[in-house]
Amino acid sequence: MxxxxxxxxxxxxxxxxxxxxxxxxxxxxxxxxxxxxxxxxxxxxxxxxxxxxxxxxxxxxxxxxxxxxxxxxxQIDANEDHTKIQFGSLVKATNGVFFFSVGIGKLIVENESIFCLTMTSPLGNFLREKSAGDSIQFNGKTISIEEVS
Missing domain, CATH: 1.10.287 (Helix Hairpins)
Structure with a gap:
């Protein structure tokens, strides 16, 4: 990641x-x-x-x-590592990489798609306070959290 x-x-x-x-x-x-x-x-x-x-x-x-x-x-401190998903978390999941910050959508960084979402987005609400290794059901799909930083 x-x-x-x-x-x-x-x-x-x-x-x-x-x-x-x-x-x-x-x-x-x-x-x-x-x-x-x-x-x-x-x-x-x-x-x-x-x-x-x-x-x-x-x-x-x-x-x-x-x-x-x-x-x-x-407000985001890039040096702060998160163990639980919150504002400022970079999350690698089975369905993509998400940066919980501001809702601007897809951002291409070093040829990788990063989805910038707010914590109040539907996915943000489902993932709030989850950790690496957790899984959720979202829109009929299982999403596993692989990494949180």
């Missing part, structure tokens, strides 16, 4: 990239709205301006959400 510090670093890079892309999209949207407001007037312009404002609000919420992911990830 990959080292947790490598997985955590890859997750930080991914989330930072998302934050940067969303912030750029928000800045671009603001710039576009300013330049558009200088050149147009009338009802058509007001509709366009309202739609641009809605888009900015949506992007603003997405930026805030991405920053919250970043703050949550900052």
């Amino acid at each position: 990959l080292d947790k510090s490598i997985v955590l670093k890859a997750l930080q890079i991914e989330v930072n990239s998302r934050v940067h892309a969303l912030e750029k999209a928000l800045d671009d949207s603001r710039s576009e709205m300013v330049s558009e407001s200088k050149s147009t007037a009338g009802d058509k312009h007001e509709t366009g301006r309202a739609m641009a404002q809605l888009e900015q609000e949506k992007l603003g919420r997405q930026v805030l959400s991405a920053r919250e992911l970043k703050m949550a990830i900052a």
Whole structure:
């Protein structure tokens, strides 16, 4: 299994990239709205301006959400080994490798698929406080926990 510090670093890079892309999209949207407001007037312009404002609000919420992911990830200590599954655990199971951190889905790290899930996800709830050697039934399948770190 990959080292947790490598997985955590890859997750930080991914989330930072998302934050940067969303912030750029928000800045671009603001710039576009300013330049558009200088050149147009009338009802058509007001509709366009309202739609641009809605888009900015949506992007603003997405930026805030991405920053919250970043703050949550900052709480993880890659050097802390876990014996039971909890927030910050890297888990190798019979059906894949899971990093219980933030819910961004699949992350490819050194050609290996790592599924980043929250502890409040359905699988996270089933695996909470389980240890290596434990098995659970999930969606009609048996999942055995091989390693927890």
